[in-house]
Amino acid sequence: MEIIEIGRSKKxxxxxxxxxxxxxxxxxxxxxNGVFLAEGKEYEFHPGTIxxxxxxxxxxxxxxxxxxxxxxxxxxxxxxxxxxxxxFEDDExxxxxRIFDLVEQFQYGETNQKGETEASITSxxxxxxxxVLVSYYNQSKKKDIRLEGVIELMNENVSNAEFxxxxxxQSSGYSMGYFRKIFKEMTGQSPVNxxxxxxxxxxxxxxxxxxxxxxxxxxxxxxxxxxxxxxxxVFRQLExxxxxxxxxxxxxxxxxxxxxxxxxxxxxEFLNDVSE
Numbered sequence: 001m002e003i004i005e006i007g008r009s010k011k012x013x014x015x016x017x018x019x020x021x022x023x024x025x026x027x028x029x030x031x032x033n034g035v036f037l038a039e040g041k042e043y044e045f046h047p048g049t050i051x052x053x054x055x056x057x058x059x060x061x062x063x064x065x066x067x068x069x070x071x072x073x074x075x076x077x078x079x080x081x082x083x084x085x086x087x088f089e090d091d092e093x094x095x096x097x098r099i100f101d102l103v104e105q106f107q108y109g110e111t112n113q114k115g116e117t118e119a120s121i122t123s124x125x126x127x128x129x130x131x132v133l134v135s136y137y138n139q140s141k142k143k144d145i146r147l148e149g150v151i152e153l154m155n156e157n158v159s160n161a162e163f164x165x166x167x168x169x170q171s172s173g174y175s176m177g178y179f180r181k182i183f184k185e186m187t188g189q190s191p192v193n194x195x196x197x198x199x200x201x202x203x204x205x206x207x208x209x210x211x212x213x214x215x216x217x218x219x220x221x222x223x224x225x226x227x228x229x230x231x232x233x234v235f236r237q238l239e240x241x242x243x244x245x246x247x248x249x250x251x252x253x254x255x256x257x258x259x260x261x262x263x264x265x266x267x268x269e270f271l272n273d274v275s276e
Contacts, residue, residue: 001126002075002249006103012066020058024077026129027051028070028096034063038085045087050096052086052133054079070100074126076239078197080137081188088136095132099125120208120250127201138186146172147182154195158202161226165195193238199223200238203231207247216243 004023012032027036029049036043036051038059043051045061053059061067080086090096106121150168157163169179169191183191203223206214214222220231235243 001077001123001130003103003107003122003126004073004075006070006072006100006107008070009068012068013061014063014066016061018058018060020056021053021073023055023073023075025051025053026072026074026096026133027053028090028100030068030070030097032063032065032067034061034065034067036061036087041085043085043087048090048094048097050088050090050133050136052077052080052088054083054085057085059085070097072100072103072129074129077126077130079188080130080134081185083188086133086137088133088140091136096129099129099132123204123208123250127204134187137188144182144186146174147179147186150179150183150191151194154198157224158198159222159224161221161224163224165191196234197238199225200235203235203243204239204246207243208250211250212247219243 008030018037027050029045029047029051031047033044033046036045036049036059038053038057043049045051045067061069088096103122103125106118106125150172153163153168154165166176169176172179174182180190183189183194187194189197200223203219206219206222210219216232217228220228223231225231225234232243235241235246239246241249
């Protein structure tokens, strides 16, 4: 998942006007208590509150005492559970805050320019943000041992082209329809899409590691796809670009146009705040 930009408040805010962005936003509140408003709902926030905001979702914040926060903007993020805004709390180790720190460290590097190495690392960190937030979501739900068993089998067989997901689901003892229902309620994805996401995640890591030294076909086979064309189709469905285009983005530095896009549809006050 590509991280486009990261920013943090430089001054105390008491209110922030309604606005929206063209990308996914992960908002981490660092100081102050207040109310976050979106989709006709109110969410109370305090230090450690995390809000996951889909693209083009109008939202605003209010606080009597003032607040500070940090934001990460991403491409190709996915819903966690049902669609819409999600609220989480960072854990005692402040895992999300620590990932934000790493993103800030590698987003631009020492020269304030995002090079090939930094782009690869921040892409991995984007995937890590998603996985940690999914784990927070799953912890908030009642665990189903049989469902967890199928997920464990998925993780163990990411590289196994002979693995049959339908047989794994049957082994749970649930009907296919019921399993799909409870699986989507827990993960926000169908079993097939979830499994494909695991495989494509591994493929992205391999592209980042090997670059052009391995062919797309070799990477596809290493990630459990016996058909390279099907692999390319699934990759495009999940990432919005082809594997070849993804490889090229790993070598591409962030251009002024990339930065302009992440700032579109954002209030002037926010832009000035982030750029200071």
